[in-house]
Amino acid sequence: MLDLALSGSELNAPAGLFLVAPDSREEDVRAQLTRPAFCRVADLDVRYLPYGELERHRESIARFGSGPKGIEAIARRLF
Numbered sequence: 052m053l054d055l056a057l058s059g060s061e062l063n064a065p066a067g068l069f070l071v072a073p074d075s076r077e078e079d080v081r082a083q084l085t086r087p088a089f090c091r092v093a094d095l096d097v098r099y100l101p102y103g104e105l106e107r108h109r110e111s112i113a114r115f116g117s118g119p120k121g122i123e124a125i126a127r128r129l130f
Contacts, residue, residue: 101127
């Protein structure tokens with residue numbers, strides 16, 4: 052997945068990616084992203100989005116959101 056995301060042209064490059072996982076796994080996610088296999092993941096602007104935050108804010112995002120702004124507001128930067 053990392054190779055595919057990094058090999059796209061600038062026009063097709065993702066504006067950011069969200070790793071959605073259980074609330075209790077944030078430290079595990081951060082630890083995994085320090086592995087050599089993921090050395091370039093910081094180039095992708097990956098953010099951690101805990102299930103709990105998504106669940107708490109999903110109705111507001113659906114009602115008022117347009118584009119990724121609502122998700123970006125509740126996601127946490129990993130780097």
